Amino acid sequence: MKLSDLRLTVVGVPRSTGFVSKHVIVELMTDEGLTGIGEMSDFSHLPYYSIDLKDLTTVLKGILIGQNPFQLSRMNMELKSHFPEANFYYEKGNFIRNGIDAALHDLCAKALNMPVSEFMGGAIQQKIKVCFPIFRHRFMEEVEENIAVVRQRLEQGFDVFRLYVGKNLDADEAFLDGVQREFGSRVKIKSLDFSHLLDWKASLKAIRRLSAYDFEMVESPAPQNDFEGLRQVRMKSDYPVSEHVWSFRQQHEMLRQDSVDIFNISPIFIGGLTSARKAAAAAEVAGKGCLLGTTQELSIGTAAMAHLGSTLVNLNYTSDPTGPELYVGDVVKEAVRYEDGYLLVPGADKPGLGMELDLEKIEQYRVPDLSWGAVSVHQLQDRTSQTKQ
Ligand SMILES: O=C(O)C(=O)C[C@@H](O)[C@H](O)C(=O)O
Ligand SMILES: [Mg+2]
Numbered sequence: 001m002k003l004s005d006l007r008l009t010v011v012g013v014p015r016s017t018g019f020v021s022k023h024v025i026v027e028l029m030t031d032e033g034l035t036g037i038g039e040m041s042d043f044s045h046l047p048y049y050s051i052d053l054k055d056l057t058t059v060l061k062g063i064l065i066g067q068n069p070f071q072l073s074r075m076n077m078e079l080k081s082h083f084p085e086a087n088f089y090y091e092k093g094n095f096i097r098n099g100i101d102a103a104l105h106d107l108c109a110k111a112l113n114m115p116v117s118e119f120m121g122g123a124i125q126q127k128i129k130v131c132f133p134i135f136r137h138r139f140m141e142e143v144e145e146n147i148a149v150v151r152q153r154l155e156q157g158f159d160v161f162r163l164y165v166g167k168n169l170d171a172d173e174a175f176l177d178g179v180q181r182e183f184g185s186r187v188k189i190k191s192l193d194f195s196h197l198l199d200w201k202a203s204l205k206a207i208r209r210l211s212a213y214d215f216e217m218v219e220s221p222a223p224q225n226d227f228e229g230l231r232q233v234r235m236k237s238d239y240p241v242s243e244h245v246w247s248f249r250q251q252h253e254m255l256r257q258d259s260v261d262i263f264n265i266s267p268i269f270i271g272g273l274t275s276a277r278k279a280a281a282a283a284e285v286a287g288k289g290c291l292l293g294t295t296q297e298l299s300i301g302t303a304a305m306a307h308l309g310s311t312l313v314n315l316n317y318t319s320d321p322t323g324p325e326l327y328v329g330d331v332v333k334e335a336v337r338y339e340d341g342y343l344l345v346p347g348a349d350k351p352g353l354g355m356e357l358d359l360e361k362i363e364q365y366r367v368p369d370l371s372w373g374a375v376s377v378h379q380l381q382d383r384t385s386q387t388k389q
C-alpha cells in the first residue's frame with residue numbers, strides 16, 4: 001500500500017465562550033482506496049503568525065506521496081527533519097507532525113481492520129477520567145459566570161475541574177471559595193494552571209494564598225523551560241507539579257533536574273502519537289506520573305488521545321481532553337462521547353480512530369486559511385472572547 005494523495009482543509013470552530021479555534025483536517029489517501037484522517041488541532045495560539053496551507057501541502061506531499069504508511073518510524077524521522085522540535089510549547093511544527101502521524105495511524109489500523117489502540121499495543125482501559133477547564137479570570141464579574149459553568153457541567157457528569165490562574169488572584173480566590181461553598185465535596189479541583197505566566201516565586205506565593213482551598217496539583221508554575229524554577233516550586237510547596245512535554249530535550253531536562261512529578265503529555269504538543277508514546281514511556285521508566293493534556297481538539301484529535309490513553313500503563317492522574325464539549329460543532333458524523341466525567345474510547349468494533357468525516361459539517365466550518373483575525377494576546381492567553389482590557 002502506498003500513499004497517493006493528501007488534502008488539508010482549514011476549519012474555524014467557535015467554542016461556547018465565543019473564542020474561535022482554527023484546525024486543519026488531514027486526509028491521506030492510498031492507492032488501495034483507503035483514506036486515513038487526522039487533525040492538526042488549534043493553530044489559534046501564539047506565536048502570532050500563520051502557516052501557508054498551499055506551501056505546507058506541497059512540502060508534505062513531497063515527503064509522503066509514494067511511501068508505505070506502515071513505515072511510521074521512517075516517516076516520523078523525515079517529518080522531524082522538516083519540522084524540528086523548537087523547545088516552545090505551542091510550536092506549530094509539532095501540530096503539523098501530529099496531524100500527519102494521526103492520519104498514518106488511522107490508515108494502518110484501518111488496513112488491519114482494528115482500532116488504533118490495538119495497533120498501539122492494546123487497550124487496558126476503555127474510558128479516561130477527564131476534567132473540565134475553567135478559563136482564566138481577569139475580572140471579578142467573571143467569577144459568577146464561571147461558577148455557573150461548574151453548575152451546568154456538574155449536571156452533565158463533570159465533577160472534576162481545573163482552573164487557569166494567575167492574572168487576578170482575588171477573582172481566583174473568590175471562584176474557589178464560591179465553588180467550595182456551593183458544591184462542597186461534590187466537586188473536585190484537579191489543578192491550578194499558571195500557564196507559564198508567572199515566575200516561580202510569584203507562583204509559589206499564589207499557591208500559598210490559594211491553598212486554603214482543595215486542589216490536587218499545580219501546572220506550569222514557572223516560565224517555559226525554567227527547569228530550576230519548576231523544581232523550586234516542587235520542593236517548596238506541598239503539591240505535585242505538572243508540566244507539558246513539548247520536546248524530548250525539554251523532557252530530558254525535566255527528568256535530569258527532577259523538576260516535576262507529573263508529565264502532561266499530548267500528541268499535539270510533542271508532535272504525534274509516536275512521540276507521545278515515547279514521552280509516556282520515558283515517564284514510566286523514570287517512575288513519574290502522567291496525564292493526557294489537551295489543546296482542546298475536535299473529535300478526531302480527541303479520539304487519537306483516547307486511543308493513546310487507553311494503552312498507557314502510567315495514566316495515573318485525571319486527564320484534560322474536553323474539546324468536543326467546548327466547541328459548538330465538529331466535523332465528524334458521530335463525535336466522541338463523554339459519560340459521568342469520562343472520555344469513552346471509540347468502540348472496538350470501529351477500525352482506525354473510529355471517526356468518520358461529515359462533509360456537510362466540514363463545509364459549514366470551512367475557512368479559506370489560517371490567517372489571524374483581530375484577536376488580542378490576552379484573548380489568546382486566556383482562551384476567551386472577552387475584549388475588555
Ligand atoms: O493545559 C493547558 O495549558 C491548556 O489546556 C492550554 C490551553 O490554552 C488550550 O490549548 C486551549 O486552547 O484552551
Ligand atoms: Mg496547562
Ligand SMILES: [Mg+2]
Pocket residue numbers: 042045294295296
Ligand atoms: Mg489550544
